[in-house]
Amino acid sequence: xxxxxxxxxxxxxxxxxxxxxxxxxxxxxxxxxxxxQKAKKPPELMFVYSYEKLSINESVPSRFSPECPxxxxxxxxxxxxxPEDSALYLCASSPRWDSNQPQHFGDGxxxxxx
Amino acid sequence: xxxxxxxxxxxxxxxxxxxxLNCSYTVSGLRGLFWYxxxxxxxxxxxxxxxxxxxxxxxxxxxxxxxxxxxxLHITAPKPEDSATxxxxxxxxEGGKLIFGQGTELSVKP
Numbered sequence: 348x349x350x351x352x353x354x355x356x357x358x359x360x361x362x363x364x365x366x367x368x369x370x371x372x373x374x375x376x377x378x379x380x381x382x383x384q385k386a387k388k389p390p391e392l393m394f395v396y397s398y399e400k401l402s403i404n405e406s407v408p409s410r411f412s413p414e415c416p417x418x419x420x421x422x423x424x425x426x427x428x429x430p431e432d433s434a435l436y437l438c439a440s441s442p443r444w445d446s447n448q449p450q451h452f453g454d455g456x457x458x459x460x461x
Numbered sequence: 462x463x464x465x466x467x468x469x470x471x472x473x474x475x476x477x478x479x480x481x482l483n484c485s486y487t488v489s490g491l492r493g494l495f496w497y498x499x500x501x502x503x504x505x506x507x508x509x510x511x512x513x514x515x516x517x518x519x520x521x522x523x524x525x526x527x528x529x530x531x532x533x534l535h536i537t538a539p540k541p542e543d544s545a546t547x548x549x550x551x552x553x554x555e556g557g558k559l560i561f562g563q564g565t566e567l568s569v570k571p
Binding site: 351353378380387388389390392395397402403435437439444445447448449450451452453454455457 | 492493495497502503504505506507510512548550552555556557558559561562563564566
């Protein structure tokens, strides 16, 4: 079982809907990440949070809005998504964003945009 | 430019047929090279961290090695349950960014 928990596992939404993805870790890590992964491609970084503050935004469209309520939780708010946003969304955590320790991933949310 | 290249893209083995996956990297000041295993529909599962040339790590049928330019993931006597995509990644020069290779899709047939 992964130590990074993501909910929901699957999500189908229309282009006008608003939904949120959730991620939780209890490893005491202070860096958390959102990735997008398309089929047969490696994960693509979207956002990095360090000590609950947004450190990196990889020029992600504003229809994706991240939030880090506390050191264990990470949300990704979705609004007015496009069909090309259908993908596996992965959350990861690591002890610190500038450390040399590995990131640990959750099992992702499979998102389908109708 | 910092980059990671994995080869082959796909590898088909018979059960018990040992082989190696390659990960070559160009990055200034390696702060860690990581191997992950990813099953379809799942997130990457951490396997190994390597920090310096000459380092080796082992876990069951897997052994990871590191030189100054590349890393190998050796699979000894693989089983069908070893079938997965294996990802290699390094920390980039900027904190918080992992640079991933494209992955090697391994299929082990009984």
